[in-house]
Amino acid sequence: MNIVVTVDENxxxxxxxxxxxxxxxxxxxxxxxxxxGIMVMGRKTFQAMPQGTPVYGTDSIVLSExxxxxAKGAKTVHSKDELLAALNDAKEKEVFVLGGESIYRLLLSHxxxxxxxxxxxxxxxxxxxxxxxxxxxxxxxxxxxxQTYFDITYYFRKYERDR
Numbered sequence: 001m002n003i004v005v006t007v008d009e010n011x012x013x014x015x016x017x018x019x020x021x022x023x024x025x026x027x028x029x030x031x032x033x034x035x036x037g038i039m040v041m042g043r044k045t046f047q048a049m050p051q052g053t054p055v056y057g058t059d060s061i062v063l064s065e066x067x068x069x070x071a072k073g074a075k076t077v078h079s080k081d082e083l084l085a086a087l088n089d090a091k092e093k094e095v096f097v098l099g100g101e102s103i104y105r106l107l108l109s110h111x112x113x114x115x116x117x118x119x120x121x122x123x124x125x126x127x128x129x130x131x132x133x134x135x136x137x138x139x140x141x142x143x144x145x146x147q148t149y150f151d152i153t154y155y156f157r158k159y160e161r162d163r
Contacts, residue, residue, distance in 0.1 A: 001040075001087075001095040001096075001097060001107060001110045001111040001112070002033075002094060002095065002096045002097065002111060002112070002113045002114070002115060003096075003097050003104065003107075003108065003111045003113070003114040003115065003116075004030050004033060004034065004096050004097070004098050004114075004115045005098075005099060005104065005114065005115070005116055005117070005129050006019070006020070006021070006023075006026055006116075006117040006119065007116060007117070007118060007119065007129050008020055008021075008119045008121055008122055008123050008125065009118070009119065009120055009121060009122050010122050010125070010128070011128050011129050011130070011131045011132075012122070012123055012125030012127065012128050012129075013099065013100070013101060013104075013125070013127050013128060013129050014100065014101065014125060014126065014127040015123065015124055015125045015126050015127070016126055018048060019048070020119070020123040020125060021119055021121075021123065021152060023117070023119075023149045023152065023154065024149070025147060025149065026117045026154070029115075029117070029156060030098075030115075031055060033096065033115055034055065034058050034096045034098075035057050035058065036057060036058065036093065036094075037058055037059070037093050037094040037095060037096050038058065038059045038060070038061060038087065038090055038093050038094070038095045038096065039054070039055065039058050039059070039060045039061070039096050039098050040060075040061045040063065040083065040087075040095060040096065040097045040098065040103065040107065041060070041061075041062060041063070041097070041098040041099055041100070041103060042062065042063055042064065042099065042100045042102060042103045043062055043063075043064040043066070043069055043071070044100055045098055045099045045100050045103070046060065046062045046071050046074060052072075053072065053073050054073045054074050059074075059075070059090070059093065060073070060074035060075070061074060061075045061076075061077060061083060061086060061087075062074045062075070062076050062077070063077050063078070063079075063080075063083050063103060063106075064076060064077075064078060065078060065079075066078070080106055080107075084110075097111060100127065101127040101128065101129070104129055104130075105130075108130060111161070112160065112161045112163075113158065113159070113160055113161070114132060114138065114158070114159040114160075115156070115157075115158055116132065116156075116157045116158075116159060117154055117155070117156055117157070118154060118155045118157050119152060119153075119154045120152075120153040120154060120155075121152060121153075132159045136162075137161055137162060138159045138160070138161055138162060139159065139160055139161075139162040140157060140158075140159055141158050141159065141160045142156075142157065142158035143155050143156070143157045143158075144156040144157070
């Protein structure tokens with residue numbers, strides 16, 4: 001499995017109002033990475049998608065503890081075991097975990113690659129991702145040149161689990 005996440009310099013991913021920042025090139029990069037794959041996300045992340053629908057060209061699986069929740073256009077599962085069983089049935093496709101915070105924590109140990117958009121700015125935040133630079137289990141293997149969007153500087157990074 002792969003992780004796709006945008007973080008600030010403190011590895012924050014969100015605040016009470018949702019995402020910290022939206023960068024069009026970051027969205028295009030995520031769409032390129034996940035094309036043809038399976039996107040795994042929580043209910044709130046799914047509902048934050050444009051028009052609250054799955055991304056064209058990908059399969060979406062929404063993990064929600066609410067047994068009555070059903071995501072239109074996506075497969076809905078209600079436990080980690082149910083998710084892993086669903087993914088086992090779809091071995092031919094790459095899997096990308098897109099958040100939120102509890103989904104990242106739940107599935108990080110199952111991932112070998114992390115695609116991280118690192119924003120050089122600190123935002124007021126309440127949700128965080130594990131700092132891969134300090135983890136000891138992950139190694140930075142690729143980094144783009146500096147990117148800018150108005151006054152925001154950011155980098156596309158690839159981390160691989162160091163097993």
